[in-house]
Amino acid sequence: MEEPKILIVEDDPVTVMYLQEMLELRRYRVIGSAPNGPDAIVLAGREQPDLILMDVMLEGDMDGIDTAMNIQSRFHIPVVYLTASTDEKNLKRAQETDPYGYLIKPIKDYDLYSALETALTRHRLERKIKESEAFMSGLMNSVPVPVIVINLDGSINYVNRAFESLTGFDSGDVVGARPPYPWRPERGGDAAVEAGAIGRNEEQVRKKNGEKIIVVVSAVPVSRGEELLYYLVSWEDITLRRKLEEQILDISERERISIGRDLHDGIGQELTAVGYLMGALAKKVREGQLPGEKETEAVMKQLDHAKTHIRLLAKGLSPVIVEQNGITIAIDELCRSAEGIYNIRCEADCDDIVIRDASKATHIYYIVQESLNNAVKHGKCRNIRIMLKRRGKGLFLSVVDDGTGLPEETGRREGLGLMFMKYRADIIGGILNVNRRKPSGTIVTCMIHRID
Numbered sequence: 001m002e003e004p005k006i007l008i009v010e011d012d013p014v015t016v017m018y019l020q021e022m023l024e025l026r027r028y029r030v031i032g033s034a035p036n037g038p039d040a041i042v043l044a045g046r047e048q049p050d051l052i053l054m055d056v057m058l059e060g061d062m063d064g065i066d067t068a069m070n071i072q073s074r075f076h077i078p079v080v081y082l083t084a085s086t087d088e089k090n091l092k093r094a095q096e097t098d099p100y101g102y103l104i105k106p107i108k109d110y111d112l113y114s115a116l117e118t119a120l121t122r123h124r125l126e127r128k129i130k131e132s133e134a135f136m137s138g139l140m141n142s143v144p145v146p147v148i149v150i151n152l153d154g155s156i157n158y159v160n161r162a163f164e165s166l167t168g169f170d171s172g173d174v175v176g177a178r179p180p181y182p183w184r185p186e187r188g189g190d191a192a193v194e195a196g197a198i199g200r201n202e203e204q205v206r207k208k209n210g211e212k213i214i215v216v217v218s219a220v221p222v223s224r225g226e227e228l229l230y231y232l233v234s235w236e237d238i239t240l241r242r243k244l245e246e247q248i249l250d251i252s253e254r255e256r257i258s259i260g261r262d263l264h265d266g267i268g269q270e271l272t273a274v275g276y277l278m279g280a281l282a283k284k285v286r287e288g289q290l291p292g293e294k295e296t297e298a299v300m301k302q303l304d305h306a307k308t309h310i311r312l313l314a315k316g317l318s319p320v321i322v323e324q325n326g327i328t329i330a331i332d333e334l335c336r337s338a339e340g341i342y343n344i345r346c347e348a349d350c351d352d353i354v355i356r357d358a359s360k361a362t363h364i365y366y367i368v369q370e371s372l373n374n375a376v377k378h379g380k381c382r383n384i385r386i387m388l389k390r391r392g393k394g395l396f397l398s399v400v401d402d403g404t405g406l407p408e409e410t411g412r413r414e415g416l417g418l419m420f421m422k423y424r425a426d427i428i429g430g431i432l433n434v435n436r437r438k439p440s441g442t443i444v445t446c447m448i449h450r451i452d
Contacts, residue, residue, distance in 0.1 A: 004120055007049040008033040009040040009067065010082065011059050015105070019053060022109050028116065037062030037070070044071045051100070051119055056083040056090055065093045072097060078123040080115050082107065146215075146235040154178045157230060166237060168208035183207070202238070213239040244423045267306055274302045327353055327361045331368055331386060338384070342376045350388040353395070355451060363424040364388075364397065364446075367432070370417050371399035371444040379403025379442055397446040405436045 006028050010016050016033045023030050031047045034040035036058055044052065052071065056064040068079040081094055084105040094102075100119035103111060137158075140147050146163035150156060156174045164170055167183055174182055183205040200218045207213060219233040277299045281291045328350040335346035355361040368386060375381045381403030389396045418434060421444075425432035430448040437443045 003027055003029040004050040004116070005029050005031045005047065006116070007031055007040070007043055007047065007052045007077075009035075009037075009052060009058070009064065010055045011035040011057075012055075015055075015082075019107070019112070022107075022112055023116075025109075026113050026116075036060045037064075037067035040067050041070055041074075044075055044077055048075065049077060051116060051123070052077055052079045053103075054079045054081055056081050056094060065090070065097060068094075068097050068099070078119050080119050146237075148233040148235075150219075150231040150233055152228060152230060156181070163235070166207070166213070166235070167205075173208070213237060214242050215239075240419065241423075244419055247420075267310060271306055274299060274306065277302060327355050327364060327388070330361075330365050331388065334365070334369060334372065335384075335386065338372055338376065344376060344382055344384060346372070346384045346386070348386045348388075350386070351390050353388065353390065357451075360428045360451060363428050364395070364448075367397065367421050367424055367444075367446060368399060370421050374417060375399070375401035375403050375442060379405065381441065391447070393452060394447065394449040395451050397444075397448070399444040400437065400441065401443075402441045405440055405442050 006023055008016055008019055008030060010019070010033060020030045020033075031049055032043050034043050037060060040052070040054075052068070054064045054068050058064050058067065062070075064081065068081070071077055072079065078100040079097070080101040080103060081099050082103050082105060083090070083094075100122055101115040103115050140158070140160040141162075143160060144162055146166050147158075147160040148156060148163060149158040155176055155178050159169070159171050159174055169182060184203075200216060202214065203217050204212055204214050215235040215237055217233060217235055219231050222229050222232050277295070281295060281299065284291050284295075328348075331350055332348050335348045338344060338346045355364070368388075372384060372386070375384055379401050381401035384399065384401045387396075387398045387400075421434075422432050425446050425448075428448055429450060430446045432444070432446045434442065434444050
């Protein structure tokens, strides 16, 4: 084991020699001595001793207590005071520096050894605790979800950076706070309930700027043996998910109304016309007349209109038919339609893929459709390339265009279309990315790890 390094700060040469002899006999290494505060500060910074023996009374403008305060604030080196004075005022000042011990002159060998070992052991333990706390703090701060540590009395002990980033509250704003917490000023009550300490709850909270967000609060009690220590609380921000769900419900309702209108005003009217024509034919038959070719053709023509209308309506409801290469066919039809409508070149490169889950196939189709629409309407592109390839048990999708690229504000605020694309990707277990492409254009990629 390396010999502990000791710095002596003492203005009496005889005492310095006496201390040095005793220290070396106990296998401590004296790295130097200083007779005053400024010299002691320089030596401490250069030599970085393990411990300083500091005389309380030093010559000059800085006494031992002032010197110790300066060294501890800069280098965090433990100090053991040497004093021949029992002045109460000086002792009180010394206590404020949180010393690691006192030795009363004249100093005895055993007292010196005992004080040094106690101080060095305490310093090692404190350093380990600080290292452990720094490690845990670093670990908590690397967690991407907000984390809160709640004491048993309900006060906030700790919040991580993800919490600060989400809410806008700095740790100084909330550490030490008790219920009602700053993000829920309208509520009070039991600390455990306020912290979400039991179970998993959905809560509406406020950011520092007053904005409302929705989080799922999960908490677990942390114990040592049978002793309950604190509650560890984590948040999951589901605000965007709830907004998307509301949008989907709204869109679903509007689609339901639109389908009902199509059925009533479109197909319903066409079938009514068929019924009217068939009634005319039935009347002729009852009168013993045979219907003419023109009259039967009118019925057939009206039925064809109704069938076409039904087919288009069904296509809108389920754009991908679950059959061999259904998604490939649907994407190819989407490309041909885009070329005809927008006068662009759209190329599809798809593997022969069977997706048995119609819902997953439909989500992939709509991701492609939204990417294509964005490329044409916002990117003003002339060429689009769509690729859908097998990757093990999953799929890789990319939509690349040569348009103007993503607008600058996209990095700050996502449009509804992009949010829906990410939401669809999340539903089918995919990861969607949208990036600018050099020299121009946009590339949309979606990696789905398992499709079957």
